Amino acid sequence: MKNTLRELRTGKGWTQEQLGQALGVSRQAVNALETEKHDPSLDLAYRIAALFERAVEDVFDNPHV
Numbered sequence: 001m002k003n004t005l006r007e008l009r010t011g012k013g014w015t016q017e018q019l020g021q022a023l024g025v026s027r028q029a030v031n032a033l034e035t036e037k038h039d040p041s042l043d044l045a046y047r048i049a050a051l052f053e054r055a056v057e058d059v060f061d062n063p064h065v
Helices: 005-011 016-023 027-034 042-051
Strands: none
Touching (some): 005 027, 016 042
16 A cells, blocks of 8 residues: 655654654554554554644555555
8 A cells, every 4th residue: 555654754753763763663563554554553653643733645545455
């Protein structure tokens, strides 16, 4: 699933570790999301969107829909 997570994170000046801590996930999980090797759960997608004060659709784009 395409996403803008890396751009949002770096725009805040956060490391993957810092973002992971804010979300309650590992740095490796953040990396997997950013490199599109893993899709987030619905709960995690909503937490990410809320953290960046964006709509889920503004962070994640599912090209298969």
